Amino acid sequence: MDQVSDYVRPVFSVVVPIWNETSVIPELYRRVVQIMDSTGETWELICVNDGSVDNSLELLLELHEKDPRVRVLDFARNFGHQIAITAGADFAEGDAVIVMDADLQDPPETILDMIAKWREGYEVVYAVRTERQGETKFKLWTASLFYRLLQRITDVNIPLDTGDFRLMDRRVVLAMRRLREKHRFMRGLSSWVGFRQTGVEYVRAVRYAGETKYPLRKMLRLAIVAITSFSYLPLHLATYVGFGLAFLSLVGILLTVILRLSGNNFFLGQATTLVSVLLLGGVQLIFLGILGEYLGRIYDEVKNRPLYIVSRAYGFVGEPGALLTGPADTTQYSSGAPAAK
Secondary structure: OOOOOOOOOOOEEEEEEOOOOOOOOHHHHHHHHHHHHOOOOOOEEEEEEEOOOOOHHHHHHHHHHHHHEEEEEEOOOOOOOHHHHHHHHHHHOOOOOEEEEOOOOOOOOOOHHHHHHHHHOOEEEEEEEEEEOOHHHHHHHHHHHHHHHHHHHOOOOOOOEEEEEEEEEEEHHHHOOOOOOOOOHHHHHHHHHHOOOEEEEEEEEOOOOOOOOOOHHHHHHHHHHHHHHHOOOHHHHHHHHHHHHHHHHHHHHHHHHHHHHHHOOOOOHHHHHHHHHHHHHHHHHHHHHHHHHHHHHHHHHHHHHOOEEEEEEOOOOOOOHHOOOOOOOOOOEEEEEEOOO
């Protein structure tokens, strides 16, 4: 890996996770360049190739050769969207770090509004969706329900109708680098760290090209990660339901004794017994599953594996060995040039 002798620390870092986005990358680059050049400040575009199996990496490397402000992190395999955002923020060197998706549903033009709020003194500027174009009523309804449920059951004030599209001051990014939990919900973590936060409104556009990278299965998984990362309510619910069922059982026992003593044979037969056993068994299995979710997270944390492994890094300067797993000491990369090709 050669050192980049003419490296200049940027004012802005734009972090974009990439997974099979061949059809989007050229337009993404064009619009980001147009917007960021209009700021009159230095900037870098960090594209995190999250194990793409199409030609995404080749396109990114072509852009890097043409424009050294494009820097590329190539994961050793697919580690997931939230981990890709984490890696980009780990290697970002800007005074402000902007996270956005590659599909252009997050319009780069909104970045200028975020920068304006940042210059006013806000340290986290998140984008609030006032409208979501091209999405089904089912997805709109479930997304709205999820954000409102999450806000009610957690102690962290996670803004409604927001995604990962946001600007974070360098102090916020350095604080978040200390949070190395394996199951990550980045928009929740950026709320948890605090600092001065505000929102800017925007219309979420239709995907520019390609297919959504968040089908229902991944949406449900992200929702589970968010709830289990920021709320103990599912565990509390198990306790509440247990006490409730115990109370109902006690009432049922007393009622059965009274009816049998009075000569009423209402509870004779197996149907009631079978239904009761199946109900209790189902409830027990559900809450065993909830306990398993939390226990699995403890197991992942105890193993202490790195969040990600970078196969190659292009456009950075620094020690090659530091590239493999990101910052073990989360204070590194806090100043000066980042690690790179």
